[in-house]
Amino acid sequence: MNRILSLYMPALLLFMLMIGCKKDNFEKPAALLSGRVVYDKEAVGLRSNGVQLELWQSGFELFSKIRVYVAQDGAYSASLFDGDYKLVRLRGNGPWVDNTDTIDVKVQGNTVVDVPVQPYFLVRNNTIEKSGTTEVKATFSIQRIADGRALESVSLFVGRTNIVDAVNNQGSAVVSAGNIPDLTAPVTITMNIPAGLAGQAAFYARVSVRTAGVAEQIYSQPVKIE
Known part of the structure; x- marks a missing residue:
């Protein structure tokens, strides 16, 4: 048995070496x-x-x-x-x-x-800052780009990192479209700073617009709050 293995071992090693070379030579996207x-x-x-x-x-x-x-x-x-x-x-x-x-x-x-792409709405002229020591205030305008769907709501999100949105956040505040009678006027959202962020030297925030019947939202770029 050992003699048979010794006879086939060189061929086995050569086969494994060839397979290894083929893997090493596999072309990767450049x-x-x-x-x-x-x-x-x-x-x-x-x-x-x-x-x-x-x-x-x-x-x-x-x-x-x-x-x-x-x-x-x-x-x-x-x-x-x-x-x-x-x-x-x-x-x-x-x-x-x-x-x-x-x-x-x-x-x-x-x-x-x-x-x-052609969004239904866009966030314009957004300003997000602390209001006193316990609140965050966002002020922004909503620009309608495409007709066909109504505004559903606007939101303010805050989080520990600059990856902040409807899924990744430490807190949020939502204003429904029914409380925004005039889309040509600036919108203001105020929310308390969540307890998990109150002791942070800095955190991030951004606002969004949700269109009725559309799953994803349009966001402003994140703002660092210090």
Whole structure:
């Protein structure tokens, strides 16, 4: 038995070495596709990894999608091989008017492609600051961009880190649309600083707008409160 093993051992080692070389020589994606989700060339604020895009590449045995998640500042990126791709905005996946038209993308090295969208509303001219020592106050304007859906509510979120949204927060305050009679006037939201943040040297806050019948919200960029 030992003699048989000794006879086959060199061949086994050679086989394992060949497999190892193939793994080491496996080509990894060397190109980077990146960009922003934008309206009028301005990045939109979103929930961290709450919205995704899809990339499709044809011409291969398997025609499968590549999920690409969008960061809260509207930026996205994906490591890819050079080639021709189709980028898709998913129906019902973002706080904007559905647009499922594909965007043809030619990836060659580092490629930058912004993805245009049409939000229903945007947050404008936002100011978030402490009010005294126990409260946070946000003042901002709501700009309607697209018709077809009503405003549902606006919110103020606070958290320990700059990743703060409807899912990641230490506290929030919501004002329903019924309490905002005039969308052309500035909106103010005030909330008590949560106990978990009261002793912090700094924390973060941002405001959002929710459209009726739309799952995701449009956000302002996070503000550091000291």
